[in-house]
Amino acid sequence: MYFCDELRKNRAITSFFSCSGCCAPACSLIWRAATLAAGPVGGVPLLFSLLRLIQPLADTYRHRGQRRALVTLLRGQRGIRDERVLAALGAVPRHLFFESAFEAHAYQDKAFPIGEGQTISQPSTVAYQTELLGVQPGHRLLEIGTGSGYQFAVLCQLAENVQSIEFNPVLFERGRQRLAALGLPTAGLHLGDGSLGLPALAPFDGILVTAGAPALPPSLLRQLRIGGRLVVPVGAADPGQQQLLRITREGPESYVREQLGDCRFVPLRGAAGWAV
Ligand code: SAM
Secondary structure, eight states, X not given: OOSTTOGGGTOTTHHHHBOSSXXXXXXXXXXXXXXXXXXXXXHHHHHHHHHHHHGGGOBOHHHHHHHHHHHHHHHTTTOOOOHHHHHHHHHSOGGGGSOGGGGGGTTSSSOEEEETTEEEOOHXXXXXXXXXXXXXXXXXXXXXXXXXXHHHHHHHHHOSEEEEEESOHHHHHHHHHHHHHTXXXXXXEEESOGGGOOGGGOOEEEEEEOSBBSSOOHHHHXXXXXXXXXXXXXXXXXXXXXXXXXXXXXXXXXXXXEEXXXXXXXXXXXXXXXOO
16 A cells, blocks of 8 residues: 555565665665766765665665564464554564664564653554554544554555544654655644544544543544444553553444553543643
8 A cells, every 4th residue: 555555465665665785776766866966076975965864764674574573473472363454564664663773672562762752652552453443445544643653654554544643743743754755645644632533534434542541532432433443542641550442333322342451551642631
């Protein structure tokens, strides 16, 4: 779907960002452009700065191997069963959502700081929450808490219409630029209070909340389509005191609630969240 429309052929991003040395077509084009633009002497420093810019987008054999190992872990020890979800996590290069200095942490199953006191969720959490949504390709999805943009990128592998809201303007802008550089559809990104949902674009088939709410946000319940699912951590602001809930809207006023175990999320802010 994204990352070069290659996912269906099971090649995904590897074909576009593949760059174990510097052999991708994009690299050679930039090499030629830099040399032509700056001439034989000035071209070398310009070339190096351009390569510095694109090098963080490299997805090498090593990264792909680490990703395969992560998917094996998710399928085995972490119990993720939905092969489409596993393929989506296998397609998205999580290391590109990290500062390059911390890249070594990208394929471990753990959350990691992304600045502004926030974290990128651990891969097994991303996989589990996504699996709980039961996404179909035609679904309209809403994510609350864009953060690094990683979960958004995973959802974009599974459905055409994905919206995401981020509360923190610094993270919003950083995420927007990163996703644009990766060729993802940034028109779906919004800055604002996701605890109120996105009424203008409702109803949604799936709403995924990546921060812990004090209680079920009423606006999110109202913005579910009949049959739609809300996956949300609810409970105390202290990490570890929350329950992961899945709410399925069965009728205009009828919701089924499933309690799916303890979880640890940063607090949801905003009108239906914790005080800022
Ligand atoms: N999904 C993110 C990713 O893949 O990197 C991780 C999200 S992080 C665990 C939670 C995010 O929720 C933070 O970026 C935080 O700023 C954001 N957040 C908290 N309250 C929010 C609100 N009311 N609306 C939108 N985003 C919110």
